[in-house]
Structures are given as structure tokens and as C-alpha cells.
Amino acid sequence: MSSSPPAPMSGAELALRLLAAFRDLVDALHVELAEHGHSDARPLHGFALQAIGPDGATAVELGDRLGVSKQAAGKTVDALVDRGYARRDADPGDARRKIVTITPRGHEMLALSAEIFGRLRDARAAGIGDDMPAFERSLRALAPDLGSGLDSPGWFAR
Amino acid sequence: MSSSPPAPMSGAELALRLLAAFRDLVDALHVELAEHGHSDARPLHGFALQAIGPDGATAVELGDRLGVSKQAAGKTVDALVDRGYARRDADPGDARRKIVTITPRGHEMLALSAEIFGRLRDARAAGIGDDMPAFERSLRALAPDLGSGLDSPGWFAR
């Protein structure tokens, strides 16, 4: 009973499956994060924390890195500060600037995310098997520039 | 100068590239749609039209198919009607129900989308080459169920 050769994927199916695969990974991540005391973390928060980086950033810099307006970045910082993932301090050398830095809890969440993401990746790779290196090669060809992945208002809702 | 072997992809990179590839396809689609008289179409609208289907649907049915509340589905129908992609008519047999159906302009937009999506898919496949069948196989393994791809509030913003 040879299964019929799979039909080539339509453009719409390709797009939908790429989205579904992304959502599957991110949803699974946040289920596990919630189980480890980070039930208030949203997908946006992890990306924003990474964009803040070890040296901190101002709202304007963060907006540039995420590809959103400084106002939107400011609101994201509010959310991170509310949840204890980041803090905002005055810049001693420039009274206009406020430096946003990652708190210990923020670092903990980032480390946990990396660990969970790694396990998720391994589980997905096991399902793909030998084709995984080729899959990664193809995916890199399909989406060569990563920076632009962040400037996606609304991609992180819920 | 052999390029160094590409590092295996981290979980976060995998997720981001899946999102970036999806966004690339959908953004390109809407650029072309806009060039053909559908500048007011949003990604959500195409998916909603497909969910309405040839036989029409009520707001409740549409909400079920898209995985959102009937209120959200009703708002989406408002948007589709505003843009001339769908119409709402009374159900002759049940005064509570309003049947939403696709207008000729809606069908035209769907057909155009399929055509553009097909060309986009071919262009991306050309960049991937021989690995495309394997890529599709792997992607199907990564995201086996498509239905859940639609219930993504916020994925269609902008």
C-alpha cells in the first residue's frame, strides 16, 4: 500500500504551515515557561529582553532594534518593568536618557527560554530525522535576514 | 575557502526564521495584491474568505472555523462587507441568522491570491532547489495540523 506521493505544497499551505510551526514552538515554550513561574511572560517579552542586551538600552535604541516606534518600545518597557524582567534607571551622564537593563529575574527567564527552546528544537529535529540539516539549510535560504523578523506588530499577541 | 559548516540552528533561531519566512510570503502577497486593486485587503481577510467558503456561513460558524469568538468573527465580517469582499443577507428560514457569502470581488481576490501565492512558492522553491521536496516533507512533519494555524489572534495585524 504505497502512500500516494504527497502533492506539492501550495503557496498558501506553505505559508500556513510556516506559521503553524512557529506558533507550535512559541506556544510550547510559553506553556513550559508558565510551569516555571513565568506565566505572565508574553512572546514579545523574550524578544525585547534579548534586544535590550547585556549593556542595557534606551527606549529609542530598543525601538530601533525591534523595528517599532520609540513609543511602542516605551510601552514594552513598561510591561517588562511591571513584571520584574527589566528596570529603568536614570543615566547619570544625560538627564534625558533612561537606561533599561535586565533584572536577575529577566536573565533567569532568558536562560530558561533558551533551555526550553533547545529541547523543543531537539524534539522537532527527532521527528524530522536525517533531513534536519537540509531543512535548516532550506529555511535559512527562505528567510536569510533575521533582523526583520522582529518588526512585526501583532505577531506576539495573546 | 570552504565556508565553515553552518552551526545547528538554535530553537529561537528556528522559530524566528519560520516566522520570518511566513511574513516574507504574506508581505509579498499583499504587495502584489495592492498592485492589482486590493490595497485594502489584510492577511486576515483572505483566510476569513476561505473560511466562509462557497456555501456561506453565519458569524458563529465563521468564528468556529477561525477559532475566534462570534463577536470577533462578526467584526471581521463587518470589515469584509465594508471592503466589498462579502455580503450579509437574512436567512429566509430563520430570522435570527444572517448568512455571509463571498461577493464576485471576493472571489476575484481569492483567485488572485492563489495565483500570486503559487508564483511566490515557485520562486522560493527555485532558491531551495533539489531540497524542496524534502523541505516540504519536513515542514509537514513540523506542522501536521493546519486547522490550528488559523486560530491565531493578532497574527494578521497591520
Add this chain to the structure above:
DNA sequence: TATGATGGACAACTAAGTTGTCGAATACAG
């Protein structure tokens, strides 16, 4: 025929984004 379920509408709210405005602080040209 009384009761309960269904479908749609309305209102108020959330989350993430946008533009526009503004004042305070800094940078810099003359």
C-alpha cells in the same frame, strides 16, 4: 405554552501598535 438554547448586536476592556505634541536636557555654531 412555558422554558431553554441560539444568533446577532452592543458595550467595555486588553494588547500592541501608530502619529502627533510637548517640555526638558543636551549639542553645537557663531
Add this chain to the structure above:
DNA sequence: CTGTATTCGACAACTTAGTTGTCCATCATA
């Protein structure tokens, strides 16, 4: 060293796409 221009953060109003909750008219049924 002073006047102008820029930068940064804050605030307000709006947009999109969603959510709950409430309510009424209509339909199905015990």
C-alpha cells in the same frame, strides 16, 4: 557664552484584532 536645533521620554488620541459580558429576538422542544 548664547541662541538654535536635536534628542529623549512622556502623554494623548487613535487603529486593529481580539476578549467577556449582557441583552433581545427568535426558534426548538418538553
